[in-house]
Amino acid sequence: MSNVHPYVGRAQPRVDGPLKVSGLARYSAEFAADDLVYAAAVPSTIAKGRIVRIDASAAQSAPGVVEILTHENRPNMPAEDEPYKADMVAVPGGPFRPLRDDRIWFSGQPAALVIADTHENARHAATLVKVEYEALTPEVDVSNARDRAYDPPEKRNGIPPPPPPRGDAEATFKGSVIRLEEEYRVSAEHHNPMELQATTVEWDDGRLVIHNKTQGVNNPKNYVCSVFGLDPEAVQVSTPFVGGAFGMALRPHYDLTLAVMAALKLKRSVRLVLTRGQMYTMGWRPDTLQTVALSAGEDGRLTSVRHEVIQATSQFEDYQEPTVNWSGLVYDCPNVTLGHKLAKVDTSTPSDMRAPGATLGMFALETAMDELSYKLKLDPLELRLKNYAEADQNDGKPFSSKELKAAYETGAERFRWSKRSPEPRSMKEGRELVGYGMATGCWEAMMQPHGASAALTADGRLEVACGTADIGTGTYTILTQIGADAFSMPIEEVTALVGDTRLPMAPVEGGSWAAASAGNAVRLACAALKEELVKRARGLDDSPLANASVDHVVFRDGRIALASDENVAVSYAKLLGAAEGGRIEAMAKFAPDKEFAEKFSSYTHSAVFAEVRVDEELGVVRVERIVSAIAAGKILNLATARSQILGGVVMGIGMALHEETKWDKRLGRIVNANLGEYHVPAHADVKNIDVIFVDEEDDANPLGVKGLGEIGIVGAAAAIGNAVFHATGRRVRHLPITIDKLL
Amino acid sequence: MNRFSYLRASSVSEAVEAVAGDPAARFIAGGTNLVDLMKYDVERPGRLVDITRLPLNGIEKTPGGGVKIGALVPNSDLAYDDRIRRDYPLLSSAILAGASAQLRNAATTGGNLLQRTRCYYFYDVGTPCNKREPGSGCSAIGGETRIHAILGASDSCIATHPSDMCVALSALEAVVHVQGPRGDRTIPFADFHRLPGDQPEKDNTLEHGEMVTAVELPAPRFGRHHTYLKLRDRLSYAFALVSVAAAIELDGDNIGKARVALGGVAHKPWRDADAEASLKGVLPSSSAFADFADRLLSGARGQGENDFKIELARRAIVRALGQAASGTPQVQSVKQVN
Numbered sequence A: 001m002s003n004v005h006p007y008v009g010r011a012q013p014r015v016d017g018p019l020k021v022s023g024l025a026r027y028s029a030e031f032a033a034d035d036l037v038y039a040a041a042v043p044s045t046i047a048k049g050r051i052v053r054i055d056a057s058a059a060q061s062a063p064g065v066v067e068i069l070t071h072e073n074r075p076n077m078p079a080e081d082e083p084y085k086a087d088m089v090a091v092p093g094g095p096f097r098p099l100r101d102d103r104i105w106f107s108g109q110p111a112a113l114v115i116a117d118t119h120e121n122a123r124h125a126a127t128l129v130k131v132e133y134e135a136l137t138p139e140v141d142v143s144n145a146r147d148r149a150y151d152p153p154e155k156r157n158g159i160p161p162p163p164p165p166r167g168d169a170e171a172t173f174k175g176s177v178i179r180l181e182e183e184y185r186v187s188a189e190h191h192n193p194m195e196l197q198a199t200t201v202e203w204d205d206g207r208l209v210i211h212n213k214t215q216g217v218n219n220p221k222n223y224v225c226s227v228f229g230l231d232p233e234a235v236q237v238s239t240p241f242v243g244g245a246f247g248m249a250l251r252p253h254y255d256l257t258l259a260v261m262a263a264l265k266l267k268r269s270v271r272l273v274l275t276r277g278q279m280y281t282m283g284w285r286p287d288t289l290q291t292v293a294l295s296a297g298e299d300g301r302l303t304s305v306r307h308e309v310i311q312a313t314s315q316f317e318d319y320q321e322p323t324v325n326w327s328g329l330v331y332d333c334p335n336v337t338l339g340h341k342l343a344k345v346d347t348s349t350p351s352d353m354r355a356p357g358a359t360l361g362m363f364a365l366e367t368a369m370d371e372l373s374y375k376l377k378l379d380p381l382e383l384r385l386k387n388y389a390e391a392d393q394n395d396g397k398p399f400s401s402k403e404l405k406a407a408y409e410t411g412a413e414r415f416r417w418s419k420r421s422p423e424p425r426s427m428k429e430g431r432e433l434v435g436y437g438m439a440t441g442c443w444e445a446m447m448q449p450h451g452a453s454a455a456l457t458a459d460g461r462l463e464v465a466c467g468t469a470d471i472g473t474g475t476y477t478i479l480t481q482i483g484a485d486a487f488s489m490p491i492e493e494v495t496a497l498v499g500d501t502r503l504p505m506a507p508v509e510g511g512s513w514a515a516a517s518a519g520n521a522v523r524l525a526c527a528a529l530k531e532e533l534v535k536r537a538r539g540l541d542d543s544p545l546a547n548a549s550v551d552h553v554v555f556r557d558g559r560i561a562l563a564s565d566e567n568v569a570v571s572y573a574k575l576l577g578a579a580e581g582g583r584i585e586a587m588a589k590f591a592p593d594k595e596f597a598e599k600f601s602s603y604t605h606s607a608v609f610a611e612v613r614v615d616e617e618l619g620v621v622r623v624e625r626i627v628s629a630i631a632a633g634k635i636l637n638l639a640t641a642r643s644q645i646l647g648g649v650v651m652g653i654g655m656a657l658h659e660e661t662k663w664d665k666r667l668g669r670i671v672n673a674n675l676g677e678y679h680v681p682a683h684a685d686v687k688n689i690d691v692i693f694v695d696e697e698d699d700a701n702p703l704g705v706k707g708l709g710e711i712g713i714v715g716a717a718a719a720i721g722n723a724v725f726h727a728t729g730r731r732v733r734h735l736p737i738t739i740d741k742l743l
Numbered sequence B: 001m002n003r004f005s006y007l008r009a010s011s012v013s014e015a016v017e018a019v020a021g022d023p024a025a026r027f028i029a030g031g032t033n034l035v036d037l038m039k040y041d042v043e044r045p046g047r048l049v050d051i052t053r054l055p056l057n058g059i060e061k062t063p064g065g066g067v068k069i070g071a072l073v074p075n076s077d078l079a080y081d082d083r084i085r086r087d088y089p090l091l092s093s094a095i096l097a098g099a100s101a102q103l104r105n106a107a108t109t110g111g112n113l114l115q116r117t118r119c120y121y122f123y124d125v126g127t128p129c130n131k132r133e134p135g136s137g138c139s140a141i142g143g144e145t146r147i148h149a150i151l152g153a154s155d156s157c158i159a160t161h162p163s164d165m166c167v168a169l170s171a172l173e174a175v176v177h178v179q180g181p182r183g184d185r186t187i188p189f190a191d192f193h194r195l196p197g198d199q200p201e202k203d204n205t206l207e208h209g210e211m212v213t214a215v216e217l218p219a220p221r222f223g224r225h226h227t228y229l230k231l232r233d234r235l236s237y238a239f240a241l242v243s244v245a246a247a248i249e250l251d252g253d254n255i256g257k258a259r260v261a262l263g264g265v266a267h268k269p270w271r272d273a274d275a276e277a278s279l280k281g282v283l284p285s286s287s288a289f290a291d292f293a294d295r296l297l298s299g300a301r302g303q304g305e306n307d308f309k310i311e312l313a314r315r316a317i318v319r320a321l322g323q324a325a326s327g328t329p330q331v332q333s334v335k336q337v338n
């Protein structure tokens, strides 16, 4: 079988694919429990104000109702904020707490929780709870709150604030002839994963097994232990499958708090599945107002960059994401000023959504760069190359690797960029105007400490495990590949486990760090298991490997054999026979190399090229093709990696042309909180997408992996918008580019 | 969703009787609209009368050379029916421009006529809506109006009828067959849906308990000179911002007869017989079509956010009439507008 190795680097089909397509993969809303009751949250109909009265009498006497919880009768909860901040992804401020008191912060906020014997009875009774409000006028439009924008007093943990200014951008800009300053805006978006936010709590005599839709099981565990004062030994969170999340399931949400609250109160198993409409009451990509000012010399070299953002956040938390920092590091420029302000609106707190910050900031920067290229009468790609950054000027460090130039080149060639005629409105095909646009993408290559285990089990299989999550990205598959390669085993004989607090510790799965972090942790665990196996082989009576060390043996075909003479061997079966419980396990911890990180900056990059066709008279835009060339270090699995980029690009098409969460500004209510009226791209909107991975060697970790769950979306919307400009001569600076904006 | 009882009707008269005798009863066909509305608590029927087993799924020739389509013929079957594709390609095309394949498989001819508006506020029981709760007020006026009417709206309601199929049926001058507690009747398509006036709760002219049994089309006459052009917020699977069903009968080089209905702009498919008559004897040209568009849209009024729909409709009418006149109808699977 050795000829099939290595699995790493190939297009390996998903190991969990058969489970998913056959419906055997179990999601958080699908776990059975004895004596289970079902909860439904009653959404507030106002966006701001107070609950004056709750009349639950009709609901109480509806069929099957077990209990109705409100802020008036809920069990005691800690009064201070601190316990609710046991959340790895918390942001500054006071976290939202369902049923805390009579205050309403955002539309759809749960005002009561109905628990009944069936899902249907709970949902029905929830419609019978009468809540009387005292409503105040909400503000949901960040552009109306811009006068009240402020510098976040407390920075969000783990999110780099904008670096201090370098040079003098303002004076340079003022003294420049070639310059532009524009405002860019991307409408608010919601994540809209397929799987609804859901929690099933299995109550077993005080012990809780919680199935909660999450991007990291340890986060909800820590949170409920902290909030409800539970013994960590008595709480297990188990979420083997997640049906898409895009960042939405990083933080604990009110489905978790309410389901656990109800289970503890009733001493019963409880399930709470949110409705699609309630998916719009938590976490969203914040509405932003961005100003980008650029100046350049005749030679096309940037002389100054100013990028400032006013980003929406909730009334109760200061959510922050790195929106402007990219403008200080993607291009080489001596004079840079970056600023990030917040403005409060009466909504839930925004949250990380696929490439948070970068998606928005790079849209603005890359659109401005495109505008500059026309001012300079310079090819947009050439402008990027002229200003190529060889080092990260924000941090004053070289890049650990940066094959963006290769990405530009291969992407441009595949796209046939050279066929572009420079003038806007100069290309036509039939009735339609044709436009070519391009943009750069950038995302930080991050890593986090992760634990992992590797074990040989009684049936001779290899089991690798890590407490990370697979949110549909392919984590199961790459961990299986790494394990199979380490032991030269057929991939069918390897099992990967993730998504359970009983597994070795891992943080949430986000920031595209899971592949590098969990992947290297599993690799280390496999190495540790090899050491353990050799140690045990040495220790056998009359061991043929008595003097062997890991360096002198090979692991293959169910045996450890001397590299110099493979006839001298000990079988795994023999070792397992002698092992307690018929299982031999080893653990390892991976931690990012701090010294390396002090010396180098690590980023992934992309070059995105888009061709659009525009029926100018009718305002209809079609994205004919996109080429996305990615430089993201070593690619572990060409199939799942390609899928990640495809998905990111499709989301970029949505950002450019379709997605917009619409609030009624008077009521503060989202009017399109469903997948019928919130438009994501349909099949017809997605034609040809070509994904290229350029070779990139990186030493930040032993696998050479950078991660690529997010880079695919960055730059895509700008490339499309730039192509629309090239086709039509119209610059749309407020996404999405809908028909009305082109008429 | 509320609790309800369920009856599977075994005859049309049983179904009609069951609904007519109970103000809280509703027919259910494909359920693709009604069940959604029940989940949103907008519709709260005490009883559902399932009509899907009734023998109303035939597509039959009529003595007059037309065709009679049973109320339960699924949208997909109708769109792909050989005779419909040959003789009424405009109808087939309009159906295929709507919803998704899965929805069209489940949706029925009768249900499509009776589907309710997609007005955001109509779906949101947390807001006032005259159509949902007469007298409570209209939240859409002054609010988010992208998908709302530019023609025929009232101070009580500015909703649109969302169907694509009905726009074609309107242009083709269909007749709706109805059976009610007091017997059968037929309703010309133009009189089937109504404008909101001060009774927006009434989408159409059916009485409670009256059931649509069939839709009849007159003998085919437009040949290839037709089109269905739909403009929307993505290239598929979105309701029309504006759509145009156009059909032309040529008399030599000139227009003999023209039928033009607009979708997405009013509480019913929008036609203007006088404007259509003005095209008679006219040589097809962009300027003639533009004049016609101005006439058809005279009285159009935006609500703010949807102001653009007036200009969009004007351009769409001109384009669609051009397609129809040249016998090059829009093909729905091709996303490029020809």
Ligand SMILES: Cc1cc2nc3c(=O)[nH]c(=O)nc-3n(C[C@H](O)[C@H](O)[C@H](O)COP(=O)(O)OP(=O)(O)OC[C@H]3O[C@@H](n4cnc5c(N)ncnc54)[C@H](O)[C@@H]3O)c2cc1C
Residues within 6 Å of the ligand: A676, B026, B027, B028, B029, B030, B031, B032, B033, B034, B035, B036, B051, B071, B097, B098, B099, B100, B103, B106, B107, B108, B109, B110, B111, B112, B113, B114, B115, B116, B162, B163, B164, B165, B210, B211, B212, B213, B237, B238, B239, B240
């Ligand atoms: C996401 C989504 C997208 C859609 N997009 C489009 C689109 O782009 N274009 C479009 O045209 N449509 C679209 N539709 C709507 C779809 O066409 C309608 O839901 C469908 O036609 C309704 O038919 P049905 O048989 O399922 O009706 P049902 O849901 O069963 O019934 C609808 C109503 O009609 C009544 N009814 C049904 N049959 C009869 C009868 N024979 N006599 C009297 N009353 C009757 C019912 O009582 C109910 O009030 C979409 C729907 C959804 C959910």
Ligand code: SF4
Residues within 6 Å of the ligand: B117, B119, B120, B121, B122, B128, B129, B130, B131, B132, B137, B138, B139, B140, B141, B156, B157, B158, B159, B200
């Ligand atoms: S437009 Fe009609 S349906 Fe919409 S809120 Fe107003 S009354 Fe209701």
